[in-house]
Amino acid sequence: MSRLLFWIALAILVVAAVRSKLRQAAKRHQQMSQPMNGPDAHEQLRPQPARAAAKAEAxxxxxxxxxxxxxxxxxxxxxxxxxxxxxxxxxxxxx
Ligand SMILES: [Zn+2]
Missing domain, CATH: 3.30.60 (Wheat Germ Agglutinin (Isolectin 2); domain 1)
Structure with a gap:
C-alpha cells in the first residue's frame, strides 16, 4: 500500500514539474513576442544585438x-x- 502511495506521489511531482516548466516556457515565449517596457526590458533585450551581429557577420x-x-x-x-x-x-x- 505504501508503495502505491509512493508511486502516486512521484507521479504528482512529475506532473507538477512538467507543468511549471511548460508555464515558464509559455511565459518566456509571451515575453519574446510582446514589445517590452519597464526596467527589466533592457536586461532581457541585451543578448539580441549580439545575436543579430553574429548573424550579420556570418x-x-x-x-x-x-x-x-x-x-x-x-x-x-x-x-x-x-x-x-x-x-x-x-x-x-x-x-
Ligand atoms: Zn592569398
Missing part, C-alpha cells in the same frame, strides 16, 4: 587559390575561374 568564406587563406566572399578577387584573397595573389600562380 558570411561565405572562400579559400585563396594561391596562399590557401580563408577570406570573406565579399573580398574575393576572381581570376581565371579561381578565387584569390587579394589582387597580388590573383597575379601569382595558384599553388
Amino acid at each position: 558570411e561565405t568564406m572562400l579559400c585563396c587559390a594561391h596562399c590557401g587563406v580563408y577570406f570573406p566572399a565579399s573580398e574575393n578577387v576572381p581570376a581565371g575561374g579561381r578565387d584569390y584573397c587579394s589582387a597580388a595573389h590573383s597575379q601569382l600562380a595558384p599553388q
Whole structure:
C-alpha cells in the first residue's frame, strides 16, 4: 500500500514539474513576442544585438587559390575561374 502511495506521489511531482516548466516556457515565449517596457526590458533585450551581429557577420568564406587563406566572399578577387584573397595573389600562380 505504501508503495502505491509512493508511486502516486512521484507521479504528482512529475506532473507538477512538467507543468511549471511548460508555464515558464509559455511565459518566456509571451515575453519574446510582446514589445517590452519597464526596467527589466533592457536586461532581457541585451543578448539580441549580439545575436543579430553574429548573424550579420556570418558570411561565405572562400579559400585563396594561391596562399590557401580563408577570406570573406565579399573580398574575393576572381581570376581565371579561381578565387584569390587579394589582387597580388590573383597575379601569382595558384599553388
Ligand atoms: Zn592569398
